[in-house]
Amino acid sequence: MREVLLRRILLLVPLLWVVSTAVFALLHLIPGDPVDFMVGENATLDRKAELTAAYGLDRPLFLDVEALGEPGPIGGRFARAVTDTQYAGFYRALFTGELRSLHTRRSVWDTLGDRFPETLRLAGCALLVSILLAVPLGTLAAWRRGSWVDQASMAGALVGVSMPNFWLGPLLILVFAVELGWLPVSGSTAPGAIVLPAVTLGLGMSAILTRITRASVLETLHADYVRTARAKGVSEVGALFRHALRAALLPVITIVGLQFGALLTGSIITEEIFGWPGIGREVIQAIRSRDFPMVQGCVLLIATTYVAVNTVTDVAYTLADPRVRLDDR
Amino acid sequence: MSAIRIGAMLVVALVLCAALAPWIGRLDPEDCRLAAELAGPSRLHWLGADADGCDIYSRIIHGSRISLWVGVTVVSVSALIGTAVGLPSGWYGGRPDRALMFVLECFQAFPGILLAIAITALSPTRSVGLVIVALCVSGWVSYARLVRAKTLELREAEFVTAARAIGMGPVRIMLRQILPNVVPLLVIQATFGMAGAILAEAGLSFLGLGAPPGVPSWGSMLNDGREYMLVAPHLSVWPGVAIMLTVLGFNFLGDGLRDRMDPRTRTSRR
Numbered sequence: 258m259r260e261v262l263l264r265r266i267l268l269l270v271p272l273l274w275v276v277s278t279a280v281f282a283l284l285h286l287i288p289g290d291p292v293d294f295m296v297g298e299n300a301t302l303d304r305k306a307e308l309t310a311a312y313g314l315d316r317p318l319f320l321d322v323e324a325l326g327e328p329g330p331i332g333g334r335f336a337r338a339v340t341d342t343q344y345a346g347f348y349r350a351l352f353t354g355e356l357r358s359l360h361t362r363r364s365v366w367d368t369l370g371d372r373f374p375e376t377l378r379l380a381g382c383a384l385l386v387s388i389l390l391a392v393p394l395g396t397l398a399a400w401r402r403g404s405w406v407d408q409a410s411m412a413g414a415l416v417g418v419s420m421p422n423f424w425l426g427p428l429l430i431l432v433f434a435v436e437l438g439w440l441p442v443s444g445s446t447a448p449g450a451i452v453l454p455a456v457t458l459g460l461g462m463s464a465i466l467t468r469i470t471r472a473s474v475l476e477t478l479h480a481d482y483v484r485t486a487r488a489k490g491v492s493e494v495g496a497l498f499r500h501a502l503r504a505a506l507l508p509v510i511t512i513v514g515l516q517f518g519a520l521l522t523g524s525i526i527t528e529e530i531f532g533w534p535g536i537g538r539e540v541i542q543a544i545r546s547r548d549f550p551m552v553q554g555c556v557l558l559i560a561t562t563y564v565a566v567n568t569v570t571d572v573a574y575t576l577a578d579p580r581v582r583l584d585d586r
Numbered sequence: 587m588s589a590i591r592i593g594a595m596l597v598v599a600l601v602l603c604a605a606l607a608p609w610i611g612r613l614d615p616e617d618c619r620l621a622a623e624l625a626g627p628s629r630l631h632w633l634g635a636d637a638d639g640c641d642i643y644s645r646i647i648h649g650s651r652i653s654l655w656v657g658v659t660v661v662s663v664s665a666l667i668g669t670a671v672g673l674p675s676g677w678y679g680g681r682p683d684r685a686l687m688f689v690l691e692c693f694q695a696f697p698g699i700l701l702a703i704a705i706t707a708l709s710p711t712r713s714v715g716l717v718i719v720a721l722c723v724s725g726w727v728s729y730a731r732l733v734r735a736k737t738l739e740l741r742e743a744e745f746v747t748a749a750r751a752i753g754m755g756p757v758r759i760m761l762r763q764i765l766p767n768v769v770p771l772l773v774i775q776a777t778f779g780m781a782g783a784i785l786a787e788a789g790l791s792f793l794g795l796g797a798p799p800g801v802p803s804w805g806s807m808l809n810d811g812r813e814y815m816l817v818a819p820h821l822s823v824w825p826g827v828a829i830m831l832t833v834l835g836f837n838f839l840g841d842g843l844r845d846r847m848d849p850r851t852r853t854s855r856r
Contacts, residue, residue, distance in 0.1 A: 415834060
């Protein structure tokens, strides 16, 4: 058990190494000259030379073969051949914060430090919206199984899953911001500005959660201990809340964790629609303006968060339910 | 009416739209008249016209071809790769299997849509083909996982032991004994995969990274409509309805199929 957990956590190291190497390689996978890609073919030669020097694009990619051939002890030669490359330079820039935006010259980590909390705030609120919607609805649907409440909420859940957030968002803006004027169209500072993006992001997840809650509550409602509670004279409502619901919420919590990564991904488009100053909008803007270091920073941060959330969920799941075997999935 | 039936109806309607587009599309989606710019619904333009004066109804009908094409190619290529990798990996196990699991982990470190955004954004040109490639890069992973897990489970089944005992070779066992038992799961996954791929294509096109300008993709139509949200909301409403009904159709169908093939996961009636 402990070994399995340890292996899962140790796996993070090679995983993040591969991820960061892929992010480094991105720039060189583009057809054509990377400098042309970043500043355009018509940029001045000075600007191009400056960029080439700044990124060490004139250096070898992974291994400096010339340095290997120089005189001196083999260890020193090898060290020089490996460190004086673009690949090593990329990691140096990552760890020293010298990875800078092409346009603002600001350190990528500083910008992301501003943006990331905004994304977390949005994702957190979306999570809240979906839980507040899904748990009561799913419980009610299970309690009154087969009734119109049940059927309506199940149909609604499927519709919710199928609703693209890039359509729902503009519709919500149209109704609540433009027609009714209750909430701001975009931005993050005005009061209530978070409501529309959070609902847009949270609705899809609440649809999934509603179904899980319903299935889970249905299962516990038929469990022996709930029947025992009923036999002892506990009221219907008491049996539901005190006995069934409590046990039913464990799988729901797991799904919340598993879906949090999806929430981060969904925030890319949602932030773009609402002009929310998070990491999702940043990555889209960086892609549009070909701000490559910024793209690298964003992708690396999103992937790292994603991996971290998945690992934490896996570990929590194993701790909560020892029957789960991590290595076999 | 059962979920499976509603889903099947919506999917059949989509296929009919795509197959009969030249006949039921009425107007040529490429033939746009600026005079009709942002026109509301009329006898000529049933759902109105967009900012270039293109007929929205015929663009939506023709857009079904793009969605269906992307969905079918992405799902079949992904499922094929996933099966080709997952089957031997689950069967033989050992080091190659561990290596595959690590590769899968690496691919899953990137959220699928982020990978697709990165791939399409780096390309100097926009094309539907590129979208398909981008979605396959992250798409095959879940099929490989599914097939591998099921193969791992079936490897120990009695009918496989029996097949081995009568001298069947590993390749034949994989293809004749194991694969048929994996197919139902693949079909369910592929149905949900259609919904996912169509949604992803629309999302990429919405960001301007998918279909090139002029091609009637539902996502691009939504993107074009954003600017005119205030003066002409009908530009955004109808493509969205089309996407939603299509995705809903595949989700309903997948749900219904899952209930029918695997009663244990049944959610509708327990």
